[in-house]
Amino acid sequence: MEKQNLEYMTFGGGCFWCVDSVLDLLKGVESTTSGYAGGHKANPTYEEVCTGETGHAEVVQLTYDPGIISYDQLMDVFFFLHDPTQLNRQGEDIGTQYRSAIFYKDEAEKQKAEEAMKLSEASGKYCGKYVTEITKLEKFWPAEEYHQGYYEANPTQPFCSAVVGPKIAKFKKHFGELGMLRPEVN
Known part of the structure; x- marks a missing residue:
C-alpha cells in the first residue's frame, strides 16, 4: 500500500555520506538518496563534482511523512548536522561541493527555510554568520549507486x-533524548 502525503526536501551539509547516514535514523523519514544539486552540468559524476567545476553540491x-516529522524538525536536524558558518567546507572536506545549502521546491518552502535559518542563527549555537545558500531546486541528480547507504555498507x-561514526553517535545521543529516532536505533 502506497503512503499518502509524503513530502521531500533536498539539502547539503558537507559530505553526503555523513548526512545520509543520520537521516535514515529519524522517525518519519521514509527514504534518503545521496546526489548532486545546484550545478550547471547535466548528469554529473562524483569525479566531476569533486573538481568543483560543475557547481554542484x-x-x-x-522523503518524509510530515504527520510524523515536521519540516521545522528536519531543519533543526539539518543545522545540527553541520556548521552552517563554514563557507564551502565542513571540517577537512573543502570545496564548493561541501557547501551548506537548502534547495527549496516553491516560494512557501523558501520562506520556511529562511525562517528556520534565522531562528537557528539567532540561537547562538554557532559563532559567526550563517553562509547557508537557499536556492531553488532546478534538478536533483542521484549519485552513483555505491554512494547510497555508504556508511552502512562501509562502517570500517x-x-x-x-568522521561518520562519531557524528552518528553524537546525533543518536541528542535526538534520541528528544524521542525523534526510530525505536530500533535508540
Missing part, C-alpha cells in the same frame, strides 16, 4: 570510522 534528498572504511 553533495546533497541528500529525503577510515573516513567512516573516524
